[in-house]
Amino acid sequence: MTSKVTSTVTSEMLTTLLKRGPVDPLQVRPLLQQEQEEIANAFHQGTPAKTLIRRRSETIDELLQTLWQQQIGPHCQQCALIAVGGYGRQELHPHSDIDLLILAESEDEAINNAIGSFVTLLWDLGLQIGHSVRSIQSCIDEGQQDVTIATNLLEARLLVGSEAYFNQLQHATQQDDFWASGPFFIAKRNEQQARLSKYNDTAYNLEPNIKEGPGGLRDIQNILWVTHRHFGSDGLKELVEHHFLTQSECAELDAGRERLWEIRFALHLIAGRAEERLLFEHQPELAQQFGHIDNENGRGIEGFMHSYFRIIRGLSRLNEMLLQLFEEQLLTPPEQREPHPIDAHFGRRSGYLTLLQPDALEQNPGLALTLFQKLQTEPNLKGVTAETIRQLRNNRQRIAEHYQQTPEARRTFSSLFCCGTGLTHTLRRMNRYSLLGTYLPEFEKIIGLMQHDLFHAYTVDEHTLFVVRNLRRLTVSEHYEELPHLSDLIIQLKHPEQLYIAGLFHDIAKGRGGNHSQLGVAVVQAFCKHHQIEQESADEIAWLVEQHLQMSTFAQRRDIDDPDEIEVFAQIVGKQSRLDMLYLLTTADIRATNKTLWNHFKSALLTKLYNATTALLSRPELEIDYGEETRQQALEQLIAQEMNPTAIGIFWEGLGDDYFQKHDAEEICWHTTEILNHTPRPLICFHKKSHQGGSEILIYHKDQQFLFAILVHTLEALHLDIQAARINTTQNSHALDIFTVLDQNGKTLSDPELLQRIEQQLRSEISEPTLIHQPITFRRSRHQKHFHNKGRVIFRQDERKQQTVLEVHTTDRPGLLSTLCQTFMACNIRIHAAKITTLGERAEDIFWVTHQDNTPLSDEEIEGHIAPYIRKTLQA
Structure with a gap:
């Protein structure tokens, strides 16, 4: 029997009060609260938690025993009060539930009433109890059916009442026919x-x-x-x-x-x-x-x-x-516990791989990597035996020294990336048994490393292994339908091992301060040199590590409808093979960051950038007029639909060249068909699931001041998540705006009633704006309340478009885009296009803007009052 822990002044006061007679909850509750405070103070002063959880249990024991005697009285030996669960183990943390089992064999009304009064009193005292009232037989019957109940009974501890009942229960639950x-x-x-x-x-x-x-x-x-x-x-x-x-x-x-x-x-x-x-x-x-x-x-x-x-x-x-x-x-039957040798060093036992000798790794540390190689090539093995795990654990230092000195170990590790199957499981097992960090000391530094934000849902090592898994998953036929285009792409790679190694090293320098992409290059170059990877392959791997953020950043922050921007990106990647691998790595990286980050819109964005860059890389010597090419494709499709060429030509004359660069032929056909076939204004129509990765809303109406802000405010008030906006103004002063949106669950729009409500609300607000001056009220999530990023405003001039590009980086929150639009209204700024990016708790929104007369903003006025005003608004 373990001795009681030291009592406190409050617990002694409580004991004294309980001995006086019937309990008054109004007197006891403050003492219980005071006892909690004393326990908290003791913890902060250094008393171990294991002492305090025991102390709290003993305080509750004494309270319940006294109350039981007072409430149950003469029926005390006809029932029993038993602690179960964590309370049964005497592990009561400050707010743990107090789990109780009341054994009562009799159905006597007086006993039941007494038990009911006892439980009510516990609630009146503010105790968080979980309780059940059962007979011994019902405990056995229910325990046999439910292992959770059976487990609770294992930890049963008699507090007060019939010891005979308790012993009878204990005896029954210890029999093999129970469990x-x-x-x-x-x-x-x-x-x-x-x-x-x-x-x-x-x-x-x-x-x-x-x-x-x-x-x-x-x-x-x-x-x-x-x-x-x-x-x-x-x-x-x-x-x-x-x-x-x-x-x-x-x-x-x-x-x-x-x-x-x-x-x-x-x-x-x-x-x-x-x-x-x-x-x-x-x-x-x-x-x-x-x-x-x-x-x-x-x-x-x-x-x-x-x-x-x-x-x-x-x-x-x-x-x-x-x-x-x-x-x-x-x-496992005794006769099956002996290992069946696979070779001189390894055997199979009950489906697990085992080392045949208890000192195998002590004598030959190189067998550690061979073990994982065998696991990779033998998919039917369930894992490693406990004795072998223990050998790996006990010989880590010896294994590490062997890795550093032996070319054979490096060859074995390199071979893991060239095997057709099992790479992900092998790396995960190596990480689980601490061998991956032993082999790669740089990887050891990122094990368990977290980033305190909402963007990265996993530690760096877990994220890294998810990236490798995502890459390998693309090669598995069962998962082909997830991303068929990417699966086709990875299968065609001559050296997929370059991609897997880059995936393993892409975040290897996280947590060091500085640019982890650049710092990671030196790490992976050293790895390639150490493992005698050919220089050409090493260069490709190092390039992927250095540029692994480039494609997602470019797709989300640049105007990829602009041929000049595509040319810049094409110059960065240089050749198709690098573009292919970067596309694959980028997709795997985003999908491994958190579950909600990847969506149709991001997929479409990357695909669009990939396809445009592929087209340019395949015809670098040609001066391609993408706008004219798209115009001709759209015209052919519309004529095939028996649309009037003259009407098409008149409508298109009012659209600038930028329009035909922003939109592909399919989109232009949709816009043209809807606008020419509908006379009521404003025109509002939907493309429920477009290849842009979301639902598109087309709005065509005579332009008016701050129309974009009105539209944004209306859509956000309807709880729509705006992913992108493309804004066009025709020569006859009409706005042709296209919003790519998702619903609040990140899905495309499909509910007919919602579509009707969106259309009605947009028409109403365009005709007579009422919402624009009202703040959008949403409940901020728990995470949004916790994270606060100081607003940053970055700007640059787009010389070709004669527009100013404003980037706003801040904490994401409901109605943020509307707030920004209202701020632009106050500064008399006109918005021409917008890209909306949410990265966990961070929003990084980009706007192409001018004055109302279409002239770009000057650096002086941005720095002088526009940027400070935006920052002030964001902090409000």
Whole structure:
């Protein structure tokens, strides 16, 4: 029996009060609150969380025991009050639920009423309880049907009441016909797999769940539950005695659990509730409490999360190893536990790869890479045996020294990228067992490294491996329909290994300060030289690392309808093979950044840039007039539809050359057909799913001052997400504006009622603007409230168009585009085109603008009052 922890003044006062007689909730609640405050103060003064969670449990024990005696009275031995779950383990964090089981065999009305009064009193005291009232038989019946109930009963602890009932329950739940060790293990393993799948099987989400996430407290507890069921004990030391853990592994598991307890305890105090997620808004205070402050090496938050991810990576590895040992002991017949040799060094055991000798890596560290090579070429292997994982762990230093000195190791590692299958799984396994960072010390630096923003949803190492996965996925026939054009492209590459290596190294220099793309070049060049990669291939890989952001940046920030801009991009890539690989890498990179970043619009944007650049690279010697070429294609299509050539010509005369460069033939046909076939003005029509990657809204109406601002305000008020806007003004003073939009779920528009509502609202606002001077009111998300980016205004002059390009970088928020348009109105600025980009919590919007008389803005007036006014508006 473990001794009680030291009581406090408040707990002694509480004890005294309880002894006086019937409890008055108005007197007890303040004392319970005061006890919570004392526990919090003790924590901040350095008392370990493991002491305090035990102390809180004992305080609640005493309270419940006294209340039970007072409320249940003469019926006390006809029922029992039992602590279960975390409370049963005496692990009550500041806001943990108090889980109770009330055993009651009798259906006597007086007993039931007494139990009801007892539970009501607990609620009146402000205790967060979870409770059930069951007979012993119903506990057994329900526990046999539900492993969660069975697990709770494993942790049952008698608080007060009938000891005979409790012992009877304990005896029943310990029998094999309740839950035998094997089926219990399978159920808990399946339960864990289902739980972890909710987190994409990665511990490295940027708001991880400390309790339920991979490597979290639930994973540790899962091991202890299986241990309890199989060995009849629930301590980590028993795993050492049964040779499931070494002393050092047990110490790591115990230290990891205690560290997670510390963080969870602090998290509950900061959040003021039972919050189990390390939410962005809590991370700064957590970082500060655990000694991580901003310095020249980075933000304190990122340092804190880096250390957290390191802990749970180690715990995940130990969890995997222990579950595998239990699987072998509980599910594998003894005759199948001997390995079947594959060669002189490796064998297969129960579907896992194993080293045949217990000191194999000590004698020959080079076998570590050979092991992963075999895993890659043998897809039927489920993984590595626990003993082999332990060898990898214990010989890391020896393996690292071998890697640095041996050409054979470098050849083996290089061969992984040339194998037709299994690259992603192999790299993930190497990372899981800490061998990828051992082999590539530069990769070790990005393991668990996070960026405190909403744009990057994963740590740098997880993101990197997702990029490689996305590239490899394009080669798998089952996934061909996802991105068929890109799958066709990657299959045609002569040296796809160049792309995979670039994917592995593209973010290798993150977290060092400076331009990580440029810093990464030196790292990957050294790798290529060290691995004797041919200079031509090395140059291609280094170029991809250096330029890996170029295509997405160009597509989102430049006017890719402008042939001059396409020519600039073509000069950057230089040749088709580089364009192909950059297109593939860019797509894989965006799709691996976060789930919401990739959409139809971004896909269409990259495809448009790729196709335009391909056309230019294939005919560099020709002076192509894209506008004229597009005009002829559109005319042929319209004549084929029996449209009047004369009417087409008259309409087109009023459109400038820019119009035929901004739009392709299909779009021009759509615009022309709709405008010539409809007389009511304003004309509003929809292309529900265009190749631009969203739904397009065409608006054609006599131009009026600030029409664009009116349209933007109306669309945003309807909760539409504007992706891009192309603005045309005809010679007869009509506005021909096209908006590419998505709904608030990032989907194209399909609801007929919504389309009708959009059309009606636009017509109404064009005729008589009412919304333009009203602020758009949306609830900002939790994330939007937390992140604040200082507004930046960047400008340059577009000499060819005689327009000023204004870039506005700020925190994204609902109604931002409307706010900017109103600001431009106040400055008497005319908008000619807009590109809207959202990167997590950041908005980077670009506008091509002039004065109302179509003259560009001067640098002096931008710097003097326009840019300051925009910044002031954004900060309001």
